[in-house]
Amino acid sequence: xxxxGKLVPFAGWELPVQYEGxxxxxxxxxxxxxxxxxxHMGQVEVSGKDAAGQLETLIPASLQALPEGRTRYAVITNDxxxxxxxxxxxxxxxxxxxxxxxxxxxxDLAWLRSRLPALAFQHRHERALLALQGPMAAAALSEVAxxxxxxxxxxxxxxxxGGVPCTFSRSGYTGEDGFEIGCDGAAAVAVxxxxxxxxxxxxxxxxxxxxxxxxxxxxxxGNDIDAGxxxxxxxxxxxxxxxxxxxxxxxxxxxxxxxxxxxxxxxxVGLLPEGRGVVRNGAAVRDEAGHEAGVVxxxxxxxxxxxxxxxxxVATHHAxxxxxxxxxxxxxxxxxxxxxxxxxxPRRHRQHPA
Amino acid sequence: MQNYRxxxxxxxxxxxxxxxxxxxxxxxxxxxxxxxxxxxxxIGRTVAAGEEVAVIESVKAASEIYAPVAGRxxxxxxxxxxxxxxxxxxxxxxxxxLRIQMTAPGEFDQLLDEAAYLALTGGS
Numbered sequence: 395x396x397x398x399g400k401l402v403p404f405a406g407w408e409l410p411v412q413y414e415g416x417x418x419x420x421x422x423x424x425x426x427x428x429x430x431x432x433x434h435m436g437q438v439e440v441s442g443k444d445a446a447g448q449l450e451t452l453i454p455a456s457l458q459a460l461p462e463g464r465t466r467y468a469v470i471t472n473d474x475x476x477x478x479x480x481x482x483x484x485x486x487x488x489x490x491x492x493x494x495x496x497x498x499x500x501x502d503l504a505w506l507r508s509r510l511p512a513l514a515f516q517h518r519h520e521r522a523l524l525a526l527q528g529p530m531a532a533a534a535l536s537e538v539a540x541x542x543x544x545x546x547x548x549x550x551x552x553x554x555x556g557g558v559p560c561t562f563s564r565s566g567y568t569g570e571d572g573f574e575i576g577c578d579g580a581a582a583v584a585v586x587x588x589x590x591x592x593x594x595x596x597x598x599x600x601x602x603x604x605x606x607x608x609x610x611x612x613x614x615x616g617n618d619i620d621a622g623x624x625x626x627x628x629x630x631x632x633x634x635x636x637x638x639x640x641x642x643x644x645x646x647x648x649x650x651x652x653x654x655x656x657x658x659x660x661x662x663v664g665l666l667p668e669g670r671g672v673v674r675n676g677a678a679v680r681d682e683a684g685h686e687a688g689v690v691x692x693x694x695x696x697x698x699x700x701x702x703x704x705x706x707x708v709a710t711h712h713a714x715x716x717x718x719x720x721x722x723x724x725x726x727x728x729x730x731x732x733x734x735x736x737x738x739x740p741r742r743h744r745q746h747p748a
Numbered sequence: 749m750q751n752y753r754x755x756x757x758x759x760x761x762x763x764x765x766x767x768x769x770x771x772x773x774x775x776x777x778x779x780x781x782x783x784x785x786x787x788x789x790x791i792g793r794t795v796a797a798g799e800e801v802a803v804i805e806s807v808k809a810a811s812e813i814y815a816p817v818a819g820r821x822x823x824x825x826x827x828x829x830x831x832x833x834x835x836x837x838x839x840x841x842x843x844x845x846l847r848i849q850m851t852a853p854g855e856f857d858q859l860l861d862e863a864a865y866l867a868l869t870g871g872s
Contacts, residue, residue: 416807417782601781601808670785672805695784695807702785724803724810 412599419602420697423568424738427528428598429589436494437521437576438503442513445490449483452509454625454644456635460485465548465563468633469625470502475646475653476621477628478505480613482565482574484550491550491561493523493574495615509645522582527572527606529741530594535573538588542573556588567603569610569740605694608703611664611735617675618662618691618705626653627707628662629735660688661713664733665704671723672702673730678722679708687712687719698738708732752840753816753856754865760840761816766853768817771844772804772835775869780806783835788824788846795821795848797855802845804835813845817855823847 413419422428440449446457455468462485470478479498484491494502503515526534535542539553545564552561558581566572577585589595604614613619619628624646631639631654642651667673672695679688688708696703704721712719715734720727750762758776761768777783785805795801795815802813824846827834835843850856860868 412781415782417784420807605807670805671787671803672785672810674810695805697807 412601413597416599416601416605417697419596419598420605422596423528423570423598423602423606424698425528425530426596427526427530427534427572427592427594428602429586429595430525430527430598430600430603431522431582431586432525432574432603433522433579433582434496435523436492436496436499436502437518437523438492438494438499439516439518440490440492440506440513441488441516442510445513446485448510448513449490449506450638450644452506452644453483454634454638454642454647454650455483456637457483457485457490459635459637462487463550465550465565466633467548467565469619469630470505471625471644471646471650472505472621473645474621475624475649477615477619477623477625477630478502478621480615480619480630482563484563486550493563498615520579521576522579522585524575524577524582524586524589525566525568525572525603526575526589526595527566527568527598528570528594531570531572534589534592534594538592545573547571555585558585560585567610567612568606569612569736569738570606571741605697608692608694608705609696609698609736609738610740611705611737613662614692623662623707624650624653624658626650627658627660657710660707660709662691662705662735663708663713663715664735664737665690665693665706665719665721665730666733667702667704667721667723667728667730669728670702671728673704673721673723673728677704677706679706679712679730680720680722680727681712682718682720684720684727690721696737703733703737704730705735752862753859754862754868755814755816755859756868757814758869759813759816761856761859763850763853763856766819766850767822768819768848768850768856769844770801770813770816770846770848772813772839773865773869774839777836777839777843780804780809780811781836782807783832786828786832786835786845788828789821791821791824793821795819805832815848816859817848817850818852819848819850821846822849 465484482493561576674693677690690706693704717732787803
């Protein structure tokens with residue numbers, strides 16, 4: 395609150411939703427760089443014999459082949475082929491390091507520990523996490539942590555900021571270049587102040603983080619993916635990698651393999667409603683004849699495009715870009731079109747390797 | 749100095765004869781944050797006090813506006829269609845929403861006065 399932000403409670407944390415205003419923070423992130431406090435996210439260290447191989451039994455991603463110092467986006471599946479959580483996994487010298495969604499930490503750890511009793515999972519809740527995001531993020535580090543500039547996208551390293559040991563991953567949730575920086579919670583204010591002292595960097599809250607990730611076509615767990623949605627429907631099968639995809643052995647593999655072979659019944663798509671009314675999470679999607687065709691899972695105003703945007707699931711035969719649909723907006727049917735994701739192309743590096 | 753009255757839903761009302769002008773308060777615009785769209789009613793519509801007449805979209809959420817008094821909508825603010833941010837910039841002036849020809853002008857005096865409204869919002 396020292397920076398004048400608005401706080402809201404979420405999963406037991408008081409979170410900064412906005413400082414200057416969502417629109418201004420969003421635009422500054424796309425033009426320059428913003429610092430987000432995402433310390434609510436779960437930072438978990440995994441150790442034990444063949445930790446990567448063990449994790450692969452629950453995570454359909456190529457973790458054994460992940461080189462030291464590299465980070466990968468992945469999902470954890472459940473027995474129904476749904477998604478327990480989406481996460482970042484990094485191979486470090488002595489362990490595997492995971493970043494989990496705040497609201498899923500307890501569920502994730504319960505699931506992982508029950509299935510992988512030989513591994514040790516340590517939730518480092520005393521660690522803070524700061525996300526520095528935007529085209530000027532690297533420039534902002536040029537003096538405070540110049541060594542971090544050598545990281546390529548999805549690379550991990552450990553560097554000091556003003557004498558504070560920090561973890562750096564060149565990743566983020568905005569579609570921009572950026573870094574996710576972990577440090578001891580007691581030192582987080584000093585690290586944040588060192589970054590905010592740079593003229594390129596301003597603080598941003600979780601309101602802008604949400605509109606940025608939606609423009610970038612990235613999923614929010616609980617909205618766009620959950621225990622019922624499969625990674626295939628969600629368009630996240632690319633995270634499996636070729637080796638895992640060819641011989642998938644994870645919880646729910648039967649459904650996932652079937653959807654990979656036959657195509658899923660529904661797919662996650664972008665939706666562009668006509669007009670300026672913002673269609674939000676939960677709104678029904680109908681075809682032109684008025685028949686049920688899906689559901690909106692995220693919706694917001696796009697500060698970059700100046701129009702409302704949304705994401706949701708539609709029956710596969712409606713999933714082609716430009717398909718005409720209707721979205722429910724307060725009982726009215728608003729014409730909309732299916733749009734290719736992302737709405738705003740990512741810059742500098744791509745999360746999606748296809 | 750015009751006489752402003754308020755509702756517990758953070759609307760302000762001021763009257764000229766039996767014509768009421770309605771908007772949202774400074775407190776409300778600050779709470780809503782960046783306003784990106786205002787859906788206004790049809791001119792000529794007859795509304796009861798407490799009936800939903802408009803919707804404000806901020807980046808994060810949609811909020812309903814209720815008619816503080818009964819009557820007929822005679823005018824809507826044309827500026828808000830292209831520049832909804834006017835509500836953030838000047839909530840109690842050029843960011844007004846609509847005008848209502850009151851059928852029961854006495855309703856105005858039943859609304860909260862400034863002291864009562866400030867007490868409701870914590871007095872700032």
